[in-house]
Amino acid sequence: MSTPALLEMKQISKEFPGVKALDNVSIRVNQSEILALLGENGAGKSTLMKVLAGVHQPNNGEIYINGNQVTIQGPKHSQNLGISIIYQEFNLIPHMSVAENIFIGREPRKTKGILDRKQIKHETRKWLDRVGLNKISPDTLIANLSVAEQQLVEIAKTLSFNSKIIIMDEPTAALNDEETNKLLTIMKELKQQGMGVIFITHRLEEVLVVADSIAVLRDGKYIGSALVKDVTKDDMVTMMVGRELTELFPVKGKPSELVCLEVKDVSVPGILENIDFTAKKGEILGIAGLMGSGRTELSKAIFGMYSNMTGTVKVDSKLVKSPRGAIDAGIALVTDDRKQEGLVLGLSVYENLLLPTYRKIFRFGIQQKRKKDEIVNRWVNDLKIKVHDPKVEVRTLSGGNQQKVVLGKWLQMNPKVLILNEPTRGIDVGAKAEIYQIMKRLTEDGISIIMMSSEMPELLGLSNRILVMNEGRITAELSQNEATQEKIFYYASGGVMNA
């Protein structure tokens, strides 16, 4: 008899109103093993992990740890069983410090009830170092961190539990290459220390680098497992999507010479400095940069969100001064923080999709039902948003499907300029390919796309031109032929362009 697995989930089922999220799913993880859990958006990966974390009670099935059957009563119980998890959706308290967030619920104490604040900070520094966040003080408020930094804090928090089983639900979605590599190294170290890691990601290269085995879900069903050494990327895709996928990136189009967006000498005190560029009709303009380089800020500046901005933003010579003005001028902005800025979580998928268009399709402020239904149906189908009824609250959708709703709401506006900030964050490969196709189609219609992305392949694979940013400034402009990963990294980390 072989030694029992570190973790075994058998025949797990979980139902939500109208959805069978998990249908007889079984997985197993051994000590010193990294298991990649794969599947399309809405396949049930997060749900399975939440069962393990004690957030959801399964309708059916059994869980074994080291061969002993357990019933996981709740999140705390799960922690006590040696399981810790990084949730796909952030789970931090914005107005508390990094240190407090990391040790919430299990702070070192002097005596009962009285915190040992020195010790908390000391420990925090240790864990921040571990994930490469050494330049951040333990006292910083979470609200003041960028998305990527928050993700790293989540990772630090999870590591600090010293658990046996670590679950990471798309931890790399918000990270750039460098940070991702750092994380993958950490995962390998964890593995060497004998831990079992369950890793969810939509970036299959990462799987090849770090995972030992994969398990694939589709529509809540268990499809199969394999050792990573036995499969190729294409095999994985086929298992996930159920069919073979053709080229991920479409052939690049040829932009017109007509300028569509003109950004002239834009500065925002302390944030952006003298940003100057144009985007052509039919062009995909990539914006590269490291974390904190100001890409997000640039996207917001173009969208008219800074009242203290100097310089001008014009679309077809129409001046942009506010988000409303930006929309009227034909700009659409897909932000990188879908929960805070992209969605109204308590409203339906239907209404979220329509939010920016309401003004246009309402005749004298009164709704026209048929028009609305038409738009919603079209985009739910085009983007394959997995939802059994568009009237359900968007909060119940899987992460990737939420992201599709954000995309859909802007795409149907027929924008002239589409700004995409991390557009495919958390999106599965199949859907990614479709989104790229849509982008291609849009450029063919003369739309110009500005794309901020931390995914190097995406940036290189799609952009006609790439601007590199560093500390709020544009440090380089690279044509599609010159652009390479090395060059981008050079300029992104402060290198100067020699004329």
Add this chain to the structure above:
Amino acid sequence: SMDKETSTKTDPKAKDNGKLKVGLSMNTLNNPFFVAVKEGAEAQAKEDKVDLVITDAQNDPGKQLSDVENLLQQNIDVLVIDPTDSDAIAQAVKKANDADIPVFTIDRSSNGGEVITHIGFDALKSGNIAGTFLKDALGGKGNIVEIQGILGTNVGQLRSKGFNEIMDANSGFKVVARQAANFDRGEAMKVMEDILQANPKIDGVYAANDEMALGALAAIEAAGRLDEITLIGCDAIDPSIEAIKAGKLEATIAEPPFFLGKEAVITAQKISKKESVEKEVILDSTLVTKENVNDVKTK
């Protein structure tokens, strides 16, 4: 068409036990004065075996109109109202008139509709009495503080008016502070504390009711300025009678609410028996000082 209230008077089942049923709509019960009115009425009703239905408008004339409407739904024989406001209550009185229910007012009168009688005190006169007392006690001169009641009620307004008639008529008086404390003891204490800070010399204080007088007294006592100040309240509630006996409060004005309540129920019975009643009964407001304090009966 306009509303016509129909009383369910004809409903035989509701006419339980053949007792006389009197509705008493009180303006508020958040004030000891009115609680005593209610208790007087209850005591009399018990004695005479009268069914008494009481509502509390919580100082809201709109609610009082609703209360009256609700009472008119309950086949009462006589309606007694202690109005929140004399003008606003006219509509309620008219509703009772429309429903053919005999109605009269106590304490504060109605400026409209037909009431069979009104039993109450004269607030203007009450203010006069207070002013005159201070005139006599202080020889018509000195620094005076006036603590007003709720300045949205005619009692509050009229007492102030009556008091200030006397103040104005005596050039020796200087009203150094005039603040409202809403007939409330705690508020009066706070207001008086501040006034004591601002005014090193105060000779007389008029508080428009005893609750406020007692609040002011607490502040004055704490400041150790009891001796220098002549204080008068109004109502003659038990604790102020005690305070007069103890020499802390100089005077109050007896408008004993308990008897007003009793009188209301007695009058209601007279009306139901079709006995004649005066069109207006103004109960006496009498000055209570150390001299006559032992003769005052509050219950």
Add this chain to the structure above:
Amino acid sequence: MPSTTPVQKHVENKAGFNWLSLIEKYRVLLIFIVLCVVAGFLSDVFFTMSNVMNVLRQVSIIAIIASGMTLVILLAGIDLSVGAVMAFSGAILAGALTAGWPLPLALLAALGVGLLFGLCNGFFVARFGIPSFIVTLAIMVIARGMTLVYTKGYPLVVSNESYRFIGSGRIFGIPVPIILMFVIFGIMYWMLKYTSFGRYIYAIGGNEETAILAGINVKAIKIAVFGIAGLLSALSAIIYTSRLMSAQPTAGNGIELDAIAAVIIGGTSLAGGKGAVTGTLIGALIMGVLDNVLNLMNVSPFYQSIAKGLVILVAVLVDSKFSKIKK
């Protein structure tokens, strides 16, 4: 304050799902019906036509204010000034009539004043981002003071007899305030459901940042919503003043709490973004029926408030038991 764990939120009863979801949807209505049935048992006057009209008419003033409050709360705001604005509008109305203004003009003046105060609330909230609680508290205190200054503390008597119709008249046998109440709720219902303005209110209350980024003119909508709340306070003042044929300086004292209670009992979340005016109407009716039946049963006033508090507590308790999504 939500207290259920995220876990519980997802717990679902499989069997009879549709039946349960129906109960869930109409739970406030159910509670109201149960209350009425109980009231009917306790007092045989309760279900008489004249008493029903009586209750509805009494409720109309709070209900109309609560309908405006619903919009404000949907925006995750609050309006404490409604009662004070009501008092001031009423005073202006009475003043105008006494000064000999024609009735329509006087009504417009009152509505205008209410609107103005509301817009003022909205302006400070939207323009400066000051919490609505504190803005409307300040405006409440100011409006009360202005009312006292304007009326000198005395009620203002109104003698215009045609004006009496608004508060005490009937159309087809139905008291005018009741008709006004239903008309207002009809408009509100339609507006929230079928106009972009209405949908934006939900979006802003649900996630303001997203709404701004969707190009919604968030400030304008906030200002408008507070303006509407002020306008409806004035409408209530018009009814109230007509009912009493006098403007009371103390009118509407504490009505804000009752209105907010009606909104919450009606299922609208103080956190914003969730709820409907239909619930508010029922919430206001629950409170009105409660007052009425306690009076009809001749419960002593001191015990009335205990009973009222208990019933409210039970109602929301039952409500929370029925509702799966507890907020």
Add this chain to the structure above:
Amino acid sequence: MPSTTPVQKHVENKAGFNWLSLIEKYRVLLIFIVLCVVAGFLSDVFFTMSNVMNVLRQVSIIAIIASGMTLVILLAGIDLSVGAVMAFSGAILAGALTAGWPLPLALLAALGVGLLFGLCNGFFVARFGIPSFIVTLAIMVIARGMTLVYTKGYPLVVSNESYRFIGSGRIFGIPVPIILMFVIFGIMYWMLKYTSFGRYIYAIGGNEETAILAGINVKAIKIAVFGIAGLLSALSAIIYTSRLMSAQPTAGNGIELDAIAAVIIGGTSLAGGKGAVTGTLIGALIMGVLDNVLNLMNVSPFYQSIAKGLVILVAVLVDSKFSKIKK
């Protein structure tokens, strides 16, 4: 209701950053100091030692209640019952003393009653997830009714002379209520900053789900916080009753709004998770000084409320101008 765009949050003035952040941090204090200076100019009595003590003593009652309210608001809740609970605790105290209980026992009874009501609030909020606004509104109405029933509507006179010390005594020349106030705020400050209980309050108010997932006993903490608010209402009642040497059935009427206002003026966010008791203390002082100086100047009561409202509005306006992180 936040109205600023998310962007503005990030706007940082680089130059003179430290200076500005100092102003930002102490802006409420600054406003308070300006107010005091103005008050000093308007009335030469204002800065006398006896008036300063006077103001502090007057403020103590609201401030103590507001400190409990701060905890509740940090949890994203609200407590409307504080005034009513204060009245009931006071009545129980007076009743116990009149019945001949020894003073310490009577004090314990009052505190116990306050605690009980608070726990009751917390229980309904935490256990059933009912919004605290409606729970505490119901409890407020119930406690008011119980007070009236218990006192029969009359103030209860207290004659125990040693009890007078709590409200009117002095220790080293400082009035006891002032000492109590500072002690309470000291404890609160320490507790919120240095104990896990305190930090969990922020955590729950900031993100309840996260707190639950971290294994924090959210329900227990909520119940405890409402319990503390009730307890502090009782403590205020002890001071108030001692000052008047009588328990007023109307005590604490409307004090909840003043307490909430103090908390908000002090910079604590109604959305929960952000704020501190130091701000609340200053918020309460701002309101107390305002009342005091208007009385010292003998401003007519009609105009007092207008002035008060305007100053509150100006204070929060200035505050919002200074604060970059507007919530």
